[in-house]
Amino acid sequence: MMDADLSPLVLLGGGPDGWGPALLAAAMLTLAVAAAAMAIGTVLGAALTAALMSRRRWLARAAATYGLILRGVPELLVVLLLYFGAPGLLASVAALMGSPAPGSPPAFLTGCLAIGLVSAAYQAEVFRGGLLAVPPGQIEAAIAAGMGPFTRLRRIIAPQVLHRVLPPLGNIWQFNLKDSALVSITGLAELMRVSLVAAGSTRRPFLFFAAAMVLYLVLTSASSALFRLVETRGQRWAGGR
Structure with a gap:
């Protein structure tokens, strides 16, 4: 029997003709890409925030320029630049140095990095806004009370920043989760890529794109619920400091 003649339950099931396990594995890979990208963004975003708030003007301007560029270009262009453009550039540099050209970068690493x-760039602005929202008078009062830097961070700064940055960080996470679909152009078997392959193999595009939509909605809805829970816990922590 041709794939196009099989029922949706069979095609989405776990049998020999079913794509269910592949779609679920792809959904988990999508989640891994988004999580790794979020971690990279958090670490780099924190460094950019420190640079933006630095007294060294050149450092602040460099961080601001980075944010202006990365927030102003499509994410797809960044993926294309890193996956298809960077190897050619590195090959040219290697040729000048007499070294062998490096191969194509791993699709997972490239997607997460892009x-x-x-x-x-977005997380840096979120962190900066959270820090600027802390009243300077509270920090001055904490210093006058003899609190050390770690105590000020734990009792004064962190609870207020956490309370303010969690909602926008939740939005950024959702963007990362949906932007992971762009990594499909590298051939990585995430949810969008597997859906495209399944749709082409079975000639049932509506079925598999609808299934992908449902899985994306499950991931985003579960993420929203988790962030609401963490935000509630964060409010309790801030209130109990």
């Missing part, structure tokens, strides 16, 4: 670089 999305993470863009995510960092």
Whole structure:
């Protein structure tokens, strides 16, 4: 029997003709890409925040320029630049140095890095806004009370920053999760890529794109619920400091 003649339950099931396990594995890989990109964005975003708030003007301007560029170009362009453009550039540099050309970068690493670089530009502004929202008088009062830097961070700064940055960080996470679909152009078997392959193999595009939509909605809905839970816990922590 041709794939096009099989029922949706069979095609989406776990049998020999079913794509269910592949779609679920792809959904988990999508989640891994988004999580790794979020981690990269958080670390780099924190460094950019420190640079933006630095007294060294050249450092602040460099961080601001980074944010302006990465927030102003499409994420797809960043993926294309890193996956297809960077190897050619590195090959030219290697040729000048008499070294062998490096191969294509790993699709997973490239996708995580591309999305993470863009995510960092947004997270930096979120962190900066959270820090600027802490009243300077509270920090001055904590210093006058003899609190050390770690105590000030734990009792004054961190609870207020956490309370303010969690909602926008939740939005950025959702963007990362959906932007992971762009990594499909590298051939990585994430949810969008597997859906495209399944749709082409079975000639049932509506079925598999609808299934992908449902899986994306499950991931985003579960993420929203988790962030709401963490935000509630964060409010309790901030209130109990």
